[in-house]
Amino acid sequence: MKSSGLFSRAGLVLGLVFLYVPILSMVVFSFNNSRLVTVWDAAHSPTLKWYAELFSNAQILGAAGLSIEIAAISACGAVILGTLAGVSLARLGPFRGRTLLAGMTAAPLVMPEVITGLSLLLLFVALEQAIGWPRGRGMLTITLAHITFSMAYVTVVVQSRLAGFDESLEEAAMDLGARPAKVFFRITLPLIVPALVSGWLLAFTLSWDDLVISQFVAGPGSSTLPMVIFSKVRLGVSPDVNALATIMVLIVSTGITASAVWMRYQNRRRERDRQIAAAANL
């Protein structure tokens, strides 16, 4: 028992080192003066010049703006569709089309991106030929594609949240004469709010991060941030990309820490309420 615990703990520490060394290396070298990304120029470092260069790069800033816009819109779409799918799978019982829905929400989770990207592009081209919509490819087609693959993730999050609650609350409301729509908005929806928040953030991140699918369905003049970064780093390492990475890591770790603190606060409050309720029942 003792030795196996030691072994797995050592593995855990090494694994975490493996996960974080590359990220730390980007953070460190973003302050390096030398253009040679891997040689530390001690005389002139740390410097903020790559940050200055980053913020004067109109192409990167424009692409970042487009990416944020697409990510925000597609996250909202994915949350709506993913919630409907998750609620159907968790609450509607066996209905016709359930297996199909379950299959089509699970498959995008593992589908290789090149296949999803290619198939969506061919769909958009065929649609344009047949009905003239969507005209050309750009922000609209990227957003539609992103909604499609990220709603699968939202579905899983919502479905497993709902599976954690039994249906007694909803059934009680039904017994008291509430209509299904009212039950959904007054009982089910408040229960799954945390899942909606994390689902939205997940969908936002997936969209913000996506390169391959965007590359297929994007048109001229609609380069997202990952597309710009990819064409940049394919030519070699560039220090301003390190600066960009550092900013992203900073935002994400602040956000995750804040949400962890908030969730702990919520849990503690719920625990306290439960204790008070239990005390009142005595």
Next chain:
Amino acid sequence: MSRPRITAGGRLVAGVPLTWLFLLFAVPFIIVLKISFSEVRLAMPPYAPLLESHGGHTGVQVHLANYSFLFTDPLYIRSYLYSLKVAAVSTFLCLLIGYPMAYAIARASSTVRSVLLMLIVLPFWTSFLLRVYAWIGLLKNNGVINNVLLYLGVIHEPLTMLQTDFAVYIGIVYSYLPFMILPLYANLEKHDVTLLEAAADLGASPFTAFRRITLPQSLPGIAAGCLLVFIPAVGEYVIPSLLGRTDQLMIGRVLSDEFFENRDWPVASAVAILMLLLLVVPIMLFQRLERREVGAHK
């Protein structure tokens, strides 16, 4: 269960996502399949329609040349096999590294556990592309790892690590490790520790107890983690493009090159269909596991 009949509202709730996924997930595959049977054309879109009317009579032209082409040119078969090999090796390495990590997290106290889980998930929220890019700086000939090893005197000449199989394994393991750890953790966390104590009391060594109790019980977690890594890794495009060999491409890169460089949409579609055929069994296994896993919460 409680409500056997499905109301009009329920039909709407299920119908909207079902329609969306049908139109944007199922129909596209049918189109890919269709185009994989058509002929390449110098036009936009660059393929011939399957349904063509020749002077009055309409005929369906099924063109199998794209598929026979994939089997005659050894480039494609080699890329398929290479992708399967890379995905299999990477999945195995992920399991090797991820299992002890998941085990240690599952056995940690609940406060430590939530911090550790956060540390595992956090890289996943930062850009995948940038994390792969970070390895270029580490693995290059004049990169961080070589510089450190040279400084320590372990090596006297820089090792070539970038643009090798090794770099691709590192990239895939690095990017997909959370997908291995999380399902494993979800499984290991549910185990009953008293079974191990009983085994120890009966004189089993820790290794025997692990092999006879923990390992068999964690098989569903292992399967879920391996599928979550293996399936997307077969079609991986970004990692081999940035870190991998230039003389041997993975199939995802071949597909994208056929599409973007050669503008041969029918062959790209045929490559996609063959890749799907390879993955259909693992994808169905994954769906079955997933259904059981979510259903088990009830």
